[in-house]
Amino acid sequence: DAKTTQPNSMESNEEEPVHLPCNHSTISGTDYIHWYRQLPSQGPEYVIHGLTSNVNNRMASLAIAEDRKSSTLILHRATLRDAAVYYCILRRAGSARQLTFGSGTQLTVLP
Amino acid sequence: NAGVMQNPRHLVRRRGQEARLRCSPMKGHSHVYWYRQLPEEGLKFMVYLQKENIIDESGMPKERFSAEFPKEGPSILRIQQVVRGDSAAYFCASSPGLGGERQETQYFGPGTRLLVL
Numbered sequence: 001d002a003k004t005t006q007p008n009s010m011e012s013n014e015e016e017p018v019h020l021p022c023n024h025s026t027i028s029g030t031d032y033i034h035w036y037r038q039l040p041s042q043g044p045e046y047v048i049h050g051l052t053s054n055v056n057n058r059m060a061s062l063a064i065a066e067d068r069k070s071s072t073l074i075l076h077r078a079t080l081r082d083a084a085v086y087y088c089i090l091r092r093a094g095s096a097r098q099l100t101f102g103s104g105t106q107l108t109v110l111p
Numbered sequence: 112n113a114g115v116m117q118n119p120r121h122l123v124r125r126r127g128q129e130a131r132l133r134c135s136p137m138k139g140h141s142h143v144y145w146y147r148q149l150p151e152e153g154l155k156f157m158v159y160l161q162k163e164n165i166i167d168e169s170g171m172p173k174e175r176f177s178a179e180f181p182k183e184g185p186s187i188l189r190i191q192q193v194v195r196g197d198s199a200a201y202f203c204a205s206s207p208g209l210g211g212e213r214q215e216t217q218y219f220g221p222g223t224r225l226l227v228l
Contacts, residue, residue, distance in 0.1 A: 032214045043115075043202045043219030044154065087153075091214060097206070098144055098156040098167065099217060 004088045009106040012078045020073040020105055022088030027068050030093040035062065035073050037084040038104070044087070047073065083109045113138065115205050115220035123226045124193045132188040132223045136205030143186040144204040144217060145178060154202065160186060161208060193227045200224050 005023040012018040024033070034049040048055055048062045050071075055062040061074040075082055087104040116135040124130050136143050145157040156170040160180035171178070175193075180186040190197055201224075204217040 034214070038154075043204070043222050044217075045219065046216045049214055049216075093214070097142065097215070098159050098170070099146075099154075099204075100156065101146075101154040103153050 004090060004102055006086070006088055006102065006105045008103065009108065011108045011110060012075075013110050014080060015077050018075040018078045018082070018107065018109075020075075020086050020088075020107065021070065022072070023070045024088070024090055025069045027090060028092065031090040032093065033062065033064060033068075033071050034089045034091055034099070035060070035086060036089065036099070036101075037086045039081075039084045044099075044101075047086070049091075078107075078109045080109050080111060083107055115203060115218050117201075117203050117220035117223050119223060120221060121224050121226070123228065125228050126194055127192050130190040130193050130197070130225055130227075132190075132201050132203075132225070134186040134188070134203030134205075134220060136186070136203075137218050140205035140207050140218070142206045142208040142215075143180050144206075145186075145188050146202045146204065148200045148202065148222075150199065157188070190225075193225075195227045198225055198227045 032051050035047040036044040037047050038044045048057055048060050050062045063072045085104040085106050087101050089099050118133050141162050143160045146154045148154045158171050158178045159167040163182050175191045177189045200222045202219050202222045204219045206215040206217050
């Protein structure tokens, strides 16, 4: 699977939007973009995924650049419970099923 | 619908002992994955199993580690003759196994934290 690059850490104020970037310049046409997060002392949790179009669900929105070389996870109103490590993962359609985690972005939410 | 269950949540072993970690996937899920997270490191894939079959064990250490997912009962990750370097959090995930090109979500358990003294 292609490599992703994320900032090591970000800070946000509570109840403000958060934009978490991910670069994936070597993405292929069949790579899906997945986001998972890991809260302290817990297992990872699925957040959202997409291929080309922007996606929304109850947790977040995913904005995918037109050339697909980057994407942004958007938390519309950060809460203290959103403090976690956020992982951007590429998964090729039809490839091995396991997830390849990078180092992710540690999000700190300030009250 | 209960989520992925792992037990024990914490396990302490002395060097040379065996560790058995259990994972019960979500109801209806036939695919199980094991990941390991060493202290201050990211999650690393270990093994991917379907009922009674190991599909991909490319992330498993060649010695002392084994995994199974029997027809009945939980998936077991077994570590023989544990060493201090095995101390880590071990996470299990499951997915439905719908087949084809679908991008299945993986649902993770709370993990087992193994400490080797």
